[in-house]
Amino acid sequence: MANIYEMTHDVLYYEADETGKLSLPYILNLAILSSTMQSVAYGIGPDETHTRGLGWIVLQHVMDIKRRPNIDETVILQTYAREVNPYFATRIYKIFDTDRNELVSIESLYAMLDMEKRKMARIPAEYVALYGADVVKKIPRLPEPTKISADESALSLDYRVRYTDIDSNKHVNNSKYFDWLQDVLGETFLQTHEPVQVNIKFEQEVRMGDVISSTATIGDAQTVHRIMNGDIVAAEASATWTVAD
Amino acid sequence: MANIYEMTHDVLYYEADETGKLSLPYILNLAILSSTMQSVAYGIGPDETHTRGLGWIVLQHVMDIKRRPNIDETVILQTYAREVNPYFATRIYKIFDTDRNELVSIESLYAMLDMEKRKMARIPAEYVALYGADVVKKIPRLPEPTKISADESALSLDYRVRYTDIDSNKHVNNSKYFDWLQDVLGETFLQTHEPVQVNIKFEQEVRMGDVISSTATIGDAQTVHRIMNGDIVAAEASATWTVAD
Structure with a gap:
């Protein structure tokens, strides 16, 4: 146990x-x-x-x-x-x-x-x-985040990794990815929607000074995200939302 | 008392x-x-x-x-x-x-x-x-931060105010200014210097979506800072440092 x-x-x-x-x-x-x-x-x-x-x-x-x-x-x-x-x-x-x-x-x-x-x-x-x-022999896999599709019109903003994003492990604090995922959605969306589920999969580490681009598409009660570090996928994520009170 | x-x-x-x-x-x-x-x-x-x-x-x-x-x-x-x-x-x-x-x-x-x-x-x-x-009749003034001089060669980086910079007062959390002040100094400076005094004077509020520029000059044991929001001075600051252990 x-x-x-x-x-x-x-x-x-x-x-x-x-x-x-x-x-x-x-x-x-x-x-x-x-x-x-x-x-x-x-x-x-x-x-x-x-x-x-x-x-x-x-x-x-x-x-x-x-x-x-x-x-x-x-x-x-x-x-x-x-x-x-x-x-x-x-x-x-x-x-x-x-x-x-x-x-x-x-x-x-x-x-x-x-x-x-x-x-x-x-x-x-x-x-x-x-x-x-x-x-156990095999760890059960977690569900994959929904993939972003290339042809959808996407929101995108660039973020440079800052000194204060680094924690005492000398890595970017994982919570910072949520900053990048949320911020790109814009204030109007965030003020009117409450998160219900977030699925984030980390693919590649990012470092201080890197400029990452946070891309998102807003669908029906779902947002789909990708964080790119140059040509490399740093993280993929999807989230579901309800309309806020 | x-x-x-x-x-x-x-x-x-x-x-x-x-x-x-x-x-x-x-x-x-x-x-x-x-x-x-x-x-x-x-x-x-x-x-x-x-x-x-x-x-x-x-x-x-x-x-x-x-x-x-x-x-x-x-x-x-x-x-x-x-x-x-x-x-x-x-x-x-x-x-x-x-x-x-x-x-x-x-x-x-x-x-x-x-x-x-x-x-x-x-x-x-x-x-x-x-x-x-x-x-009291008159509140004693605090010392002014050292002013940045226009002719010094300065470090400068732009920062867009993010959703997660806003706190429950619906304003940019004042601690975020320290992110902007520190980050522009670069990792090498920050890894080798320990802050001793920081004097920050807030001039004008910044809002979500604003892009501010954080400018700094590094002098002898002192850094001098200005945060501009377009043409408007949002904050001025100076800091003293010792060489870190």
């Missing part, structure tokens, strides 16, 4: 967007916060993995949102590693309100990187034991 | 930059968090001011940094309103470590805005009473 980790968090004003609700980038930040805290609690946090020359990388997040919590609301952040095989792991994140209503659920696919060789590494057996993850 | 408000905060991983220390934008976010919490505790938080059609605006911050706290470090956020006259107020922010060593000190100048008329409003007397601020 997976070891479930929980912590409480009060939503801070700067974690909300203009709706006064927890923003998409901060939903992801809080999720990663909970798994980092779990790892630290088990003695296998970032310091330990870095000492071994290892680092977790995220391959995909599938995020379902029932209700985004408000500024000052206390939420429970829950996470556990569900399944692992030698090279991949699935992790579940949930955000609950204080009545244990589920607000957000995220299914994430991770792999382990040998930081020096920049290639996949085996997940240490003691990590698997500590997280209590189910050892 | 001013009513002093304090709260503790654990520095979260996403509040740090690549140095693993609390980033400049988040130093400001935590400061504003503490004064917002003070205002809410006194029943005169954002909801109350907005109901009255009022809003606080920041005119200037002068930030002195002795040591930036690390990820996971517990800090004490302290704030109080020091002086008010009918139209202006000075507020002090401090960040202490758990041994009460002062890490950061910020002196800030505020004014009150009539949100509908977009002009200065009188600070309500009951606010002054609740904050316990000294009522």
